[in-house]
Ligand code: CDP
C-alpha cells in the first residue's frame with residue numbers, strides 16, 4: 651500500500667500530537683511535531699538573549715545546531731544537538747513567546763524547508779498549523795482538529811500537572827485563546843482549515859475515537 655502523507659492541523663491542545671503519535675505508531679509512519687520546532691526556535695532566542703522579532707538572528711542560531719527527534723522508551727524526545735529540550739520547550743515562558751517567533755517570515759521559511767524534506771518518501775504524519783495549507787498542500791489526508799477552548803485548557807492543565815509543568819487553568823484558557831488569535835490572524839500561513847481538510851470536532855470525544863476516525867479516513871485513501 652502507498653505510504654501516505656497525513657497533515658493534522660488545528661488550534662492549541664486540540665489533541666493533534668496525541669492522535670498523530672498513535673496513528674504513526676499504528677501505521678509505522680514517522681511523526682513530526684512542527685510545533686516543537688517553533689518552540690525550539692523560541693527557546694534558542696530566549697537563551698541567546700535575542701529579540702523575539704529578530705528572525706534573521708534566530709535562524710542563524712537554529713542553523714548552528716541540529717534539531718532532531720529521537721524515539722526513546724517513553725516516547726519521542728526533541729534534541730538540539732546533544733541536549734534533550736523536550737521539557738524545556740513546554741515551559742510557560744516559551745508558550746508566552748512562541749506565537750510571536752512563529753510569525754516571523756525567516757523562521758517559517760527555514761523550518762518549513764526542514765519539514766518538507768521529511769515528507770519526500772511519504773509514510774509521515776505531521777501536525778501543526780499550516781501543514782495542509784502550506785507545508786504539504788498536496789497531502790493525501792488532511793485533518794483539521796478542533797475542540798472548545800474550555801475543554802482544550804482542561805486537557806492541557808491535566809497534562810501539565812502529570813508532567814510536573816507549572817499550570818494554572820484560568821491562565822491556560824487566556825494563553826490558549828491568545829495564541830489561537832495570534833495564529834489565526836498572522837500574515838504568513840495563518841492557522842486556517844484547508845478547503846479540502848476534513849473537520850473533526852473532538853469536544854467530548856475520546857482519544858481512541860478520534861484516532862479510529864482518522865485511521866478510517868486513511869484506510870479509505872489507501873485503497
Ligand atoms: O501543543 P500546542 O498546541 O500548545 O502548540 P504547538 O503545536 O507546540 O505549537 C506552538 C506554537 O507554534 C503555536 O501556537 C503556533 O504559534 C506555532 N506553530 C506554527 O505557527 N506552525 C506550525 N506548523 C506549528 C506550530
Ligand code: CDP
Nearest residue numbers: 662663664665666667668805809855856857
Ligand atoms: O498537539 P495538541 O496541542 O493539539 O494537543 P495534545 O498535546 O495532543 O493534547 C492535549 C491534551 O489533551 C493531552 O494531554 C491529551 O491526552 C488530551 N486529549 C484528550 O484528553 N482527548 C482528546 N480527544 C485528545 C487529546
